Amino acid sequence: MKVTFAHMGNLWITVKTILEDLGVEVVVPPRPSRRSLEVGVRHSPEFACFPLKMNIGDYIGAIERGADTIVMVGGVGPCRLGHYAQVQAEILRDLGYRAEMVILEPPRGHFSALLDKIRYLTGGKPISRVVRALRFGWEKLYALDCLDRALVRTRPLEAVPGGAAAAHRRAVAAVAGAAGVEATRRARDEGVAAVLAAGGAGAAWEDDGEAGGGLPGRNGTPLRVGIVGEIFMVAEPFANQDLERRLGEMGVEVTRALYVSDWVRINLLLDTLRLRRRSRQSVVKEAASPYLGHFVGGEGLESVGETVLYSRQGYDGVIHVAPFTCMPEIVATSLLPEVGRDLDLPVMSLFLDEHSGEAGLATRLEAFVDLLARRRARAGAGRATR
Amino acid sequence: MSANGLPRLGSGAVVGLPRALLHYELYPFWRVLFERLGLKVVVSPPTTRDLIEQGARRSVDEACLPVKAYYGHVMALRDRVDAVFLPRLVSLLRGTYTCPKLLGLPDMVRHNVGRLPPPIILDFDETKRGSGLGDAALALGPRLGRTGRQASEAVKAALEALGVFRAALWAGLSFEEAAARATQGPLADRPGGGPSGEALRPPVRPTDWREPAALNGRPRVALVGHAYNIFDPGVNLDLRRKLVGLGCHILTSEMLSHEEVQAESEAMPKEIFWSSGRRIMAAVRRFRRAGFVDGIIHVISFACGPDSMVGEIAERETRRESALPYMVLTIDEHTAEAGLVTRLEAFADMLRRRRRKTGGEGP
Ligand code: SF4
Ligand code: SF4
Numbered sequence: 001m002k003v004t005f006a007h008m009g010n011l012w013i014t015v016k017t018i019l020e021d022l023g024v025e026v027v028v029p030p031r032p033s034r035r036s037l038e039v040g041v042r043h044s045p046e047f048a049c050f051p052l053k054m055n056i057g058d059y060i061g062a063i064e065r066g067a068d069t070i071v072m073v074g075g076v077g078p079c080r081l082g083h084y085a086q087v088q089a090e091i092l093r094d095l096g097y098r099a100e101m102v103i104l105e106p107p108r109g110h111f112s113a114l115l116d117k118i119r120y121l122t123g124g125k126p127i128s129r130v131v132r133a134l135r136f137g138w139e140k141l142y143a144l145d146c147l148d149r150a151l152v153r154t155r156p157l158e159a160v161p162g163g164a165a166a167a168h169r170r171a172v173a174a175v176a177g178a179a180g181v182e183a184t185r186r187a188r189d190e191g192v193a194a195v196l197a198a199g200g201a202g203a204a205w206e207d208d209g210e211a212g213g214g215l216p217g218r219n220g221t222p223l224r225v226g227i228v229g230e231i232f233m234v235a236e237p238f239a240n241q242d243l244e245r246r247l248g249e250m251g252v253e254v255t256r257a258l259y260v261s262d263w264v265r266i267n268l269l270l271d272t273l274r275l276r277r278r279s280r281q282s283v284v285k286e287a288a289s290p291y292l293g294h295f296v297g298g299e300g301l302e303s304v305g306e307t308v309l310y311s312r313q314g315y316d317g318v319i320h321v322a323p324f325t326c327m328p329e330i331v332a333t334s335l336l337p338e339v340g341r342d343l344d345l346p347v348m349s350l351f352l353d354e355h356s357g358e359a360g361l362a363t364r365l366e367a368f369v370d371l372l373a374r375r376r377a378r379a380g381a382g383r384a385t386r
Numbered sequence: 387m388s389a390n391g392l393p394r395l396g397s398g399a400v401v402g403l404p405r406a407l408l409h410y411e412l413y414p415f416w417r418v419l420f421e422r423l424g425l426k427v428v429v430s431p432p433t434t435r436d437l438i439e440q441g442a443r444r445s446v447d448e449a450c451l452p453v454k455a456y457y458g459h460v461m462a463l464r465d466r467v468d469a470v471f472l473p474r475l476v477s478l479l480r481g482t483y484t485c486p487k488l489l490g491l492p493d494m495v496r497h498n499v500g501r502l503p504p505p506i507i508l509d510f511d512e513t514k515r516g517s518g519l520g521d522a523a524l525a526l527g528p529r530l531g532r533t534g535r536q537a538s539e540a541v542k543a544a545l546e547a548l549g550v551f552r553a554a555l556w557a558g559l560s561f562e563e564a565a566a567r568a569t570q571g572p573l574a575d576r577p578g579g580g581p582s583g584e585a586l587r588p589p590v591r592p593t594d595w596r597e598p599a600a601l602n603g604r605p606r607v608a609l610v611g612h613a614y615n616i617f618d619p620g621v622n623l624d625l626r627r628k629l630v631g632l633g634c635h636i637l638t639s640e641m642l643s644h645e646e647v648q649a650e651s652e653a654m655p656k657e658i659f660w661s662s663g664r665r666i667m668a669a670v671r672r673f674r675r676a677g678f679v680d681g682i683i684h685v686i687s688f689a690c691g692p693d694s695m696v697g698e699i700a701e702r703e704t705r706r707e708s709a710l711p712y713m714v715l716t717i718d719e720h721t722a723e724a725g726l727v728t729r730l731e732a733f734a735d736m737l738r739r740r741r742r743k744t745g746g747e748g749p
Contacts, residue, residue: 047694077659079485083695086656090702292493294474294509297486327691330448331490338497351448 002027003102003121006055009235010144011260012345013176015071018137022122022129027067029058034152036061041354043091049321050239050353051232052084056091058204063097071121073106079297079328110145136181143175143188145259150192152255154199155248156222163198171195205236222253223372228303229321230329232354235260238319241361242353247319255315256259257306258299282332284309291335300328304335311343316372318345324353346371392529393469393504401506402467404459405430407452407488408475409558410561410613412519414547414568416471419523428467431461433620437462438719444498450687451718452614453487453494454569455621460499469504472496476511479521485692505541517644520545554743557645558595561617576700598678601635605737608673610639610745611693612662615717622685622717623726629683632734637679657714661730663696674708680737681711688718711736 004027005015012028019026030036031056040057046232060069075082085103092099102117118130147168154164171191178184225247233239234256244254285295288305295301307318320336322329333349340347350361395401401420403409409416413429420427433455441458461468464619472492475484483489492507508526510518520541527537547568554564598606607629609616616638620629626636642650642665649655650668658664666684673679684700686693697714704712713733715726 045694045698047691048698049691049694070636074656078486080695082659082693083656087695087698091698094702094706100485110522266734291497292490293507294476294489294493296490297483300486300490325448325689325691325694328490331487331494333448334446334490334494335497 001025001069001120002067003073004029004059004067005073006051006058007032007236008051008232009237009260010148011141011235012142012316013172014137015146017140018133019071019121019162021133021136022125024121024123027062027065029062029065029067032058032236037238037354039264042101043095045087047325048087049080049326051230051236052080052087054236055084056088059088059092059099060095060097063092067099069100069102069121070102071102074103076105077297081298083209104255118378123251136184139184140175140178141261143178143184143191144172144282145261146188146258147171147175147195148259150195152248153253154195154245155245156251156253157199159200160317161249164195167191167194167198175381183372222251223316223369223376224253224255224314225369225372226255226257226306226318227321228257228299228306228318229332230303230323230326231260231301232256233321233323234258234303239323240350241356241358243319243321243350243361243365246362247369248364251366252369252372255310257310259301287312291339292331296328296331298326299330300332303329304339305331307336307339307345307347311339316376317368318347319368320347320349322349322351324351324355326351346375390426392506392526395469395530396426398469400466402428402460402463402470402503403427404456404463404470404472405428405432406456406459406618407491407614408473408478408484410617411478412475412548412550413565415519415523415544416473416549417569418541419526419544420471422543423527423530423536424531424605428463429460431533432619433459435620435719438620442719444500445494448689449494450487450619452612452687453491454719455618456491457495457499460495460502462589464499464501464503467503468728469506470502472507474507474509476509476517477513477661478510478659478747480512481657482659482664483513484661487691514575519548547617552644555640556646558641560636561613561640567616595637595641603738604633604635605633605680605734605741606637606678606709607734607737608639608669608679608682609685610666610669610673610682611741612666612687613640615687616640623721623723625685625715625730627728628727628730632730634734634737637673639666640668642672660692660696663692666693666696667700670704674704674710679710680741681713681733683713683715683733685715685717688716711740 002025003019005012007029016026016028036057037054038057039060040053040055044053044056070087073081074085085101089101102121104114104117115127117123122130151164151168155161158164168191171187171194174187174191175184178187227234227243237244247254284302284305286305287308288301292301292304303320307320310318320329320333322333333351336347336349339345346368348364352363389599403413403416417427437458438451438455439458439462441456442454444457444461445454460470460472472495474492475488477483481656492505496502496505508522509517510519510522512519523544524537527540528534551564551568554567555561559567589624609626615622617640619625629636647665650671651664654667658667666698670682670684673682682704684697686697700716704710711733713729
């Protein structure tokens with residue numbers, strides 16, 4: 001059995017770690033590219049959401065490299081992710097690919113069904129081994145998110161862009177190669193320090209899992225922009241056209257409301273971990289409530305609630321990213337203009353898909369950042385300098 | 387507004403129902419419920435191009451046509467009612483959801499349609515205990531200041547009307563016929579009156595679609611899709627009439643009973659978790675096996691999320707397992723009438739040719 005899975009940012013490192021720790025052979029698909037996207041788009045329904053199309057490109061790339069089993073998450077609605085597996089299975093089948101799909105559904109009553117699938121994948125490893133592997137994978141996931149957080153804070157401080165990104169790349173490789181929990185933690189801490197040093201910030205940094213602290217740099221406190229939206233588009237740089245890098249190089253400090261480690265905690269982990277998270281979730285829900293009174297699937301409610309929270313934290317603006325036709329984010333984008341008006345916060349929604357041109361995005365981002373800079377200047381010198 | 391967030395509505399106040407989206411699945415329920423609670427009901431006028439345009443202007447571009455039409459219907463009610471009913475229909479069937487957009491719909495309307503009359507927003511959610519259609523409706527009465535007894539009588543009558551409506555649809559009646567059957571007669575004439583009894587249940591028309599008579603070579607076309615796409619001629623460019631004009635006999639996904647839907651659905655490895663999607667999927671499978679259906683047309687809204695998934699599974703399955711002609715009609719506010727007619731003509735011609743070739747003069 002050779003197992004593969006779809007890409008989403010650096011998530012492959014975590015999944016590969018877990019599976020290999022359990023003795024499963026893994027085929028990582030080639031990184032998303034124009035080519036894989038083209039393959040995915042060609043074989044997917046026109047109005048499918050962008051992540052589904054990208055997944056198809058990944059799967060085909062991996063199958064061509066020998067994968068015969070696909071692992072993915074399932075779901076019970078209300079949004080499309082929960083039916084990805086059925087549609088993707090139909091597509092692959094009609095193309096003549098014979099890959100087996102193992103769908104990990106979030107436990108809903110019958111926890112044993114999930115365990116059965118894990119047992120199947122791992123050739124019957126005892127549950128204690130599975131838990132150990134998950135712990136290990138979790139450590140990597142968390143380390144990678146820490147590195148990303150350090151990078152987005154450092155980028156705007158760089159005199160010449162590129163150093164922090166290079167340090168980040170090296171650190172990611174070190175985390176990917178780390179052979180155990182301890183080694184992962186070491187790679188994480190060293191990596192974070194190296195990334196920060198590249199920006200010349202040298203400031204103490206602690207991961208509070210919250211918004212950026214606005215590290216002061218040579219040009220004063222950078223503009224701060226919060227990113228909200230659908231998790232895949234937020235987490236996959238190929239899909240969002242390297243949004244974080246572009247903004248960082250324009251001198252903007254970017255904060256992602258939702259990291260994959262957060263998403264896993266909310267959506268996949270068991271109740272004990274969920275409980276710890278609940279307070280945060282209820283804060284978001286409460287923040288959204290004047291505008292949206294119900295969950296709408298995906299990250300729609302979060303997009304609205306996190307935007308309100310960014311405003312409370314004094315952010316300069318919010319960018320909302322979503323795939324074209326994304327239902328929860330269409331709800332969010334219907335509400336965000338009013339949120340922005342009420343809170344006097346510039347909010348820009350970007351609906352992206354395979355047709356979105358790079359030039360268009362660059363222009364829109366520049367205009368948005370200009371707007372934020374002008375507002376900051378108008379708001380007075382007091383806040384703009386340190 | 388009263389303390390519980392609902393507008394104060396005395397007897398005789400007018401509540402408006404937007405004639406869009408799940409109106410086409412629940413209208414008799416709402417009408418009887420509100421009338422029995424002593425309110426007058428006004429339904430927005432039929433969908434027109436202009437009404438859709440009005441709604442689209444208030445909506446984000448990315449929204450689908452039915453949502454834009456819904457906005458337009460709410461706007462059409464603005465100056466005519468004391469309150470507008472904006473139900474949040476989360477789930478109408480355990481194990482399913484409607485659509486993420488419908489989960490957010492009352493909020494989208496509230497924040498985008500200006501000059502809104504006081505809204506009645508109420509959540510209906512079969513996945514939650516005590517929040518299903520009947521239970522949530524029961525809570526409405528007291529919140530509008532009616533007695534518990536009035537409330538429960540209203541809900542009982544409303545559920546009864548819904549039952550009549552659905553049975554009529556399942557027997558093959560059109561939306562208008564079924565709705566009239568469920569809301570006219572003793573019920574609507576005497577709001578607050580006694581139990582309706584037998585008068586409500588006239589015998590269903592004997593021409594059950596499941597036992598088809600010969601059609602003299604006219605092709606039988608199954609229209610599948612959301613009820614609001616199948617039933618609203620203003621949204622679907624009067625598709626049904628066009629097809630009938632082309633000599634087709636029409637069946638729809640709304641003609642399957644709840645039991646028929648469930649039977650088909652449970653045969654799938656994973657059941658569709660959108661209520662309407664589950665029905666569409668079941669209808670495609672049922673009609674495919676029926677033997678007397680000549681072709682299937684799936685009407686989908688441009689950029690509809692659930693349809694993109696359900697439609698893909700249904701179409702691939704059908705092409706793999708049968709030779710049945712299957713056409714996908716994508717509609718939005720820019721769909722050109724002429725192009726649609728051309729496609730329908732070609733489809734109907736093809737069905738007739740196939741019928742002749744297979745000597746299909748039987749049912
Ligand atoms: S949240 Fe958006 S991208 Fe995700 S499944 Fe739903 S529609 Fe697709
Ligand atoms: S089901 Fe499709 S057509 Fe209906 S509201 Fe949702 S996206 Fe729009």
